Amino acid sequence: GNSVTQMEGPVTLSEEAFLTINCTYTATGYPSLFWYVQYPGEGLQLLLKATKADDKGSNKGFEATYRKETTSFHLEKGSVQVSDSAVYFCALTGGYQKVTFGIGTKLQVIP
């Protein structure tokens, strides 16, 4: 079956630091890949997506590239802000199907 493995947190960074959250996946076929973000007290929000190999998803300064050869979809941001503090979930779907999520990585950005 499908599965997603992401680095466990918490990750604590100073403001303006570089962020990487690693994510690898196991899936049959050609899944779509996602990063969702969950701010405290709020629901899951789609941060970015990529639907095929070598696609780069980007939003709000965050980026992730669909790497089929390494089955990875690492999340990066060049300069984090305090407002980026949240839990980040890597996820995949096989197309019009249920989403399989990773465990989530809590990010805390300190001023």
Add this chain to the structure above:
Amino acid sequence: DTGVSQNPRHKITKRGQNVTFRCDPISEHNRLYWYRQTLGQGPEFLTYFQNEAQLEKSRLLSDRFSAERPKGSFSTLEIQRTEQGDSAMYLCASSFVGGGGDIQYFGAGTRLSVL
């Protein structure tokens, strides 16, 4: 469009009681999903509907759980004879199949605490 709406936001109940949650999807979304999220974990799939038909149920969905989407719009998730292990955040998501995308939009969830 106000997004996916879930009610109530919080529910506290005693073990053995029945509870029901409601989800209102984004208008005209034909797929509706239920997930469960426990503390420190990612959401896990429970079941989903296309219009009013329930197409898949996870093995996590025991006989005490039942979900309906009677008119293909809102959905309810009922848990009978609640147990402490049912304490979790229950998330609803909706999507539109046929538009070329597969993005699920999530509600804020219903947090259930079973005492």
